[in-house]
Amino acid sequence: MAVIGLGRFGTSLAAELMRRGWDVLGIDENARLVQKYSDSLTHAVVADCTDPEVLAQLGVDEFSSAVVAIGTDVEASILVTSNLLEAGVPNIWAKAISRQHGRILERLGAHHVVLPEHEMGERVAHLVTGRMLDFIEFDDDFALVKTIAPSVVRGVPLGESRLRSTYGVTVVGIKPMGEDFTHATADTVVEKGDVIIVTGKTAAVEAFAELS
Numbered sequence: 001m002a003v004i005g006l007g008r009f010g011t012s013l014a015a016e017l018m019r020r021g022w023d024v025l026g027i028d029e030n031a032r033l034v035q036k037y038s039d040s041l042t043h044a045v046v047a048d049c050t051d052p053e054v055l056a057q058l059g060v061d062e063f064s065s066a067v068v069a070i071g072t073d074v075e076a077s078i079l080v081t082s083n084l085l086e087a088g089v090p091n092i093w094a095k096a097i098s099r100q101h102g103r104i105l106e107r108l109g110a111h112h113v114v115l116p117e118h119e120m121g122e123r124v125a126h127l128v129t130g131r132m133l134d135f136i137e138f139d140d141d142f143a144l145v146k147t148i149a150p151s152v153v154r155g156v157p158l159g160e161s162r163l164r165s166t167y168g169v170t171v172v173g174i175k176p177m178g179e180d181f182t183h184a185t186a187d188t189v190v191e192k193g194d195v196i197i198v199t200g201k202t203a204a205v206e207a208f209a210e211l212s
Contacts, residue, residue: 001064007118074104131212
């Protein structure tokens with residue numbers, strides 16, 4: 001895996017990839033950053049990846065995946081992504097710093113575009129304004145929420161609760177008090193204080209999580 005850009009996002013990503021057993025080539029123009037992280041990555045090099053010849057010399061075109069983690073330099077981000085696409089890298093992830101930047105990367109052909117600051121801001125906003133313990137939203141207006149079980153779901157088997165028809169949500173996991181998480185089934189009975197994992201359309205799970 002090649003990670004191009006060793007700022008906060010790139011180094012955090014690279015460290016997690018290393019922890020999971022991946023070989024990581026870290027690339028940045030800043031020699032100080034490369035030296036700082038050289039011992040914690042499989043390889044780390046100082047290079048300007050806006051030059052397609054540099055990418056070829058590094059053999060990045062032979063990688064199955066690459067991440068463009070460049071921070072505020074939008075032009076460099078676009079050029080590097082374009083170079084990776086021309087090199088035929090089959091799986092390109094690109095960080096965007098704005099929705100407009102993200103749309104440009106998508107039009108270029110980047111396989112995956114992430115807006116880490118925006119997505120984290122949305123997630124934290126959900127957590128600080130309601131009863132959610134965690135919140136993950138997917139591209140197609142579908143979300144997964146961890147929350148304390150509201151009264152409407154407690155005391156009866158989930159198969160009899162009619163949550164899907166009434167609230168548009170499905171309970172897929174449960175953590176009874178003092179126990180570990182487990183899959184929820186139609187026979188599962190939720191009790192007061194249990195933590196549940198709920199899925200459904202974003203608006204539906206938001207509304208459900210606000211129930212007491």
